[in-house]
Amino acid sequence: MNKAQMQIHWIFVIAAGSIILLFFFGFGLKYKDLETTKLNVEIAKHIGSSVSGLKTGEQFKTVKLNEKTKIDFSCDEFKINNDFKYDWSENIVFSPDAINSDKFVVWTKKVQLPYSIDNIVIISDLSQKIYLIESEFSRSIKSLIPDDFTNVQLIQFDDLQDLNFKDSHNVKIVSFSESNSLNNYKNKDKMVYIDPEDYGRVHYTNEDYNFLGKSMIFAAIFSSNNSYSCSYNKLIKKIVLITDVYYYKARYLQDCCSNFRCSYANVADVLSRFSNSVKNTDINNVNMVKNELISNNEDLYRKDCKVVF
């Protein structure tokens, strides 16, 4: 073999060897990706079925995963390890924007306005410390939070100033009074003020939202600004849909079962007004029409008529 032939021989060996190596490298990478995706799908399915199981009532559960997992939550889906997206648009979920942990708590709470609307899903990252500034209202709220939420703690407003917020990216402060000024606290996007009422305003740093009922107070405590904003809109749509179901039920009862004692026309009218108030997010009016609905339904019950809800 002369020199030129030797060179060609070596070029051939290098080229063929590189192709074989590249192939095995590519094969290995693809196989790893596939296995990772499979694992992520399994994690997503585990989380999805845990939540679906809890949604049948008001329950809570600590979801444990085999390893530390990054979960990014958005309004209609969650993403496991930046890879697999799991759609759960049927759920109204109030959660932090992301969790990077091997366990978190899921709590399903019924929203009743005055009839049952949905069991909302509240998710909390146990590594996020949540401080409720102590007041009579916050004590009553804290007593209603299940013990599994080990990350929630009551704190005196004065003690808060002394706290070392080294790890402030994982701290959230909830106050039920705007007189507790937290202007000195640097990480303002982790602060939330909630009106100490059954319905009112939730005030995140730059945005205000409404809440209707205690369940939404819990939702505001545990969720991020983005999550609250989006899921609140989903909940409003759901309230309108359920109200429409009761509106048509009232019309059905008017057709089938009304008599000189039992008339459903009035309830149907109030339900229609209730739906409009919810759409316009006029919470004072929502509360007023809600009370009117309750009294109409109780009136039907007293008259021994079939009730609407």
Place this chain on the structure above:
Amino acid sequence: MRRGELQIYESVLVIFFFILMFLLGFIFFNKYTVDNVKEQALKYEELKFQELIAIIPSMYEFRCSFSFSDYECIDLSKVWAFNRISKDYFNIFGYKKISIKDVYPGDEEEILVYEKVPRKYKTRRIISSPISIYNTMEDTYHVGVLRIEWYY
């Protein structure tokens, strides 16, 4: 042709053959990967389909409610009412047909809850489960069967 040239052509041919073999291997492996991911996606869809049989009876859109309390049964007057707004539930139910059959002591009458059937579909899967149904008009409870058909 000289012997050296012949060897060069031979080497090029071998490299070409190698590339072809690996490309084919890669294409087959890629297809296997895609099929695997599709299978996972289908399994996930199937899980969601099977979950529906437990979710629907607990949905407040259908569930019996009397004086602010909810009971484990499906209120037929709510089903009738839901029919009027069912188109808003496509994002939850998708391409499915959901119906309730009044089994006992009824006359096996089928009550449609939701229906959205695609023009073309490869296959259809059906699951059913016994439920308690409440007839508002007669004020009676019947035994029914909740049936969900999934088209894909």
